[in-house]
Amino acid sequence: MPPNANIRYKVDFDYLSTLLLPALLRKPKLRAWLAALLAPLRQLYATFLLYAEATRIELAYNSQxxxxxxxxxxxxxxxxxxxxxxxxxxxxxxxxxxxxxxxxxxxxxxxxxxxxxxxxxxxxxxxxxxxxxxxxxxxxxxxxxxxxxxxxxxxxxxxxxxxxxxxxx
Incomplete structure (x- = not known):
């Protein structure tokens, strides 16, 4: 995640997947498998954060x-x-x-x-x-x-x- 990412978009996918997993299934292997499944989503999320920051900068420009x-x-x-x-x-x-x-x-x-x-x-x-x-x-x-x-x-x-x-x- 970029260091200047806006706090409103902050998502910790590892923590979220652990919370959504029932307590009986929270084993290290299953958590590692879920982390591997969420890797493409993390990459898409990082791309989204960069796009959101670039769009915010672009919207700050005007004709002054x-x-x-x-x-x-x-x-x-x-x-x-x-x-x-x-x-x-x-x-x-x-x-x-x-x-x-x-x-x-x-x-x-x-x-x-x-x-x-x-x-x-x-x-x-x-x-x-x-x-x-x-x-x-x-x-x-x-x-x-x-x-x-x-x-x-x-x-x-x-x-x-x-x-x-x-x-x-």
Missing amino acids: TIVLEGALNDQFDPLLRRIRIDNSDTELIPLYLNFVSELQPDVYLLFAAESPPWTYCYGYVEFSTQTDFTVRVPVLLRNPQRTDQLNARIRHFKLATRHYRLLFV
Whole structure:
């Protein structure tokens, strides 16, 4: 049994088989035979404990920057932990132009020759290519299979509306 196994799953199969055996049948040979019969169950139990611990760790991850960074480092660079996530500090604010019938305040557009403040109308391409965060990965970890795994791991944890860029430095 792993040392960090949760106490709620603790089962001692030798003790349990002895308790379930009637007192008259508790002989050393019969107890050894039951222990041999329970060996595959013990192995399955140890596998279950490892799975439960790995699942508990996996469920602790979320899309927070530091937690996502830790999840990526745990899987792809556990020793040196060189994968970094940089949040984007600039955000394009969309400009919506409305019809008069929509009763929205007027938005005035100015030419470049006119005095500031100038209003720039961003195109859809600029909004769709804007990244919310950049994942910086060392070049030593770059290969096609690992890149696919890294992208899958990031997409698994990131929010659906967030865009990212994978950058090998």
